[in-house]
Amino acid sequence: MNSTSYILAVILAAGEGKRMYSKKPKVLHEICGKSMVEHVVDCAREAGTSDIVVVVGHGASQVKDKLETVKFAYQEQQLGTGHAVMMAESYITSGDVLVLYGDTPLLTPETIIKMQDFHRQGGFDATVLTAELDNPFSYGRIIRDAEGKVVAIIEERDADAEQKKIKEINSGIYLFNGLFLKDALKELKNDNNQNEYYLTDVIKIFNERNLKVGAYRIENPEEIMGVNNRLQLSQAASIMRRRILENHMLNGVTIVDPQNTYIDAGVKIERDVTILPGCMIKGNTYIEEDAVIGPYTTISDSHIGKGVNIKNSVVIENRIGEGTTVGPFAYLRPGNVIGKQAKIGDFVEIKNSNFGDYSKASHLTYVGDGDVGKGVNLGCGVVFVNYDGKKKHRTKIEDNSFVGCNVNLVAPLVVGKNSYIAAGTTVTRSVPEESLAIGRARQENIEGWVRRKGLVKEEE
Incomplete structure (x- = not known):
């Protein structure tokens, strides 16, 4: 492997993060759908690093479980x-x-790539990522010589009055020549108040050996913001959320109210999608063009087809076909495949089901473990009775069937093509094609019953 192109990323993630006041390691706290350490790993990977090593300590097994490759x-x-x-x-x-x-x-990743270019083109043995801050208090200051090379990093507690006026600070992010770094690590000492080994001392060692140390100064100090408590976590999330929304808008997505829209880092949205206020779009969701999402809709890990309209609903791990309408107040639980030009109306709940093209469940219906064909109509109050107390069973409604209001479909059963189920029926066995199923008691009217029972309320 060419040593001039090989880059090993070492990500330090061993700290406990006491100021988070949390049971889980600091680096596993999430921002915009990913843990902080996942964001850093993705950044390193997208910047073209060859290998990534994560140094773990507190909660090591939890961090390992979260990361792959x-x-x-x-x-x-x-x-x-x-x-x-x-x-x-x-x-x-x-x-x-x-x-x-x-x-x-x-x-x-863009910053890392620019830092790499600066490092190589300048022929540096070490490069420090720096930023200028109006208030550099508590940060280590970058001391440069007349040629701009870094000759020292002075910590706040060690800086004199003139050095404290320096606004260029150390981010703690470095790019080193590997062999020189390896040698310098052997000379690190912990003779300080904290009895710790500081990476800034490597820069001192490099200078003592007349190695060339540069500093790449970034334009946006937000990028080097470290997160040590829940307040900073919130601030970082706000910055990342703004970036995500701006990127989508610049790529042709209409976001009506960015202040009240939350989109995770892994979400992909095509052009001419409209996101209305109050939406949360999470995980690995993909939204195709011309869809209208919201208001007040939550979508997680789902594929939303072209021209789909979802109002005031919750969609989790679903695939929804082109032109389908969902909501308001629908709940699509995991495992559904919804066809094109279908209608999932208000207060409809569906889980682990297939729902065919042009089919409708307009309101107040539960479809659980169902296979609904094309062109099926489910009336108000239809319930797929899928659970017998021990096992779940499936119900199949074949193409172009009509299920009336307040029907209970007791699984397992099949309703054949072009069949009708009368309103109020409880279906306990399969229905042949082109049949009418009716299962309700014959109505009887007992005249005068209310008066004989003394239940009539006389007008005053």
Whole structure:
């Protein structure tokens, strides 16, 4: 492998995050549908890194369960950033090493790519990612020489009055020559108040060896924002949400009220889709062009076809065909495949079912474990009785059948093509094609019964 093109990303994700006051590791807290560490891994991958090593510690098994196609190093004791990189030493080769943090989810692949270009074109042995802040308090300051090279990183507590005026700060993100980094790690010492090994000391070692250290300054300091508590988590989520919405709008999606629209990072939306206020679109949802979503609709991990209209509804793990209308107040639970030009009306609940093209369930209907053919009409109050107390059973309604209001379909059964089920019927056995099924008691009117029972209310 060409050492000039190989980049190992080392992501530090071992910290407990005490200020989150949480049972789960800090890096697993989510922003816009993904954990923070997943955002960082995706950033590194999209920036073209060759391999990714995540250094884990607190909640190691939980972090490992969340990530795929990465390698892991274990930091049993959290003894500083330099110590964390030491734990990944066995993975470091002659290529470059990019050091990232699992709690900086706003960093973009574009910034990493620009940093790599700057590093290589400048012939640097180490590059520090920096930013200028109006209020740099608490950050390490970047000290440059006349040629612009980094000669030191001075921490706030060690800076003198002039150095504290410097606004260029250290993000803690670095790009190193791997072999030089490996040698420098061997010389790190923990003779400080915290008894920790600091990665900033590697920069000092590089300078002592007359290696070339540069600094790539980013334009937007938001990208290097670290998340240490729930307030910062909320602030980072707000920034990422704004980015996501702006990207969709610039690609042809109408978002009527961005202040009240929430779209996860993994969502894909085609042009000419309209998102009305109050919507949450989550997970791996894909929405095709000309769809209208909302208002006040939640969609998760679903494929929404061209021209679909969903109002005031909840859709989870569904596939909905072209031109179908859903809602208001429908609940599409996981496992449904809804055909094209279908109608799922108000207060209709469907789960684990197939619902055919041009079929309708206009209101107040439950379809559970059903296979509904094409052109079927389900009247108001139809219930698929799918559960016998131990097992779920399926009901099949074949093409062009009509099911009247207040019908109970007790599974398992099949209603044949072009059949009719009379209103109020409880169907307990299959219905042949082109048949009428009726199963209700004959009506009798007993005249005078109310008066004889003394139940008539006389007018005053």
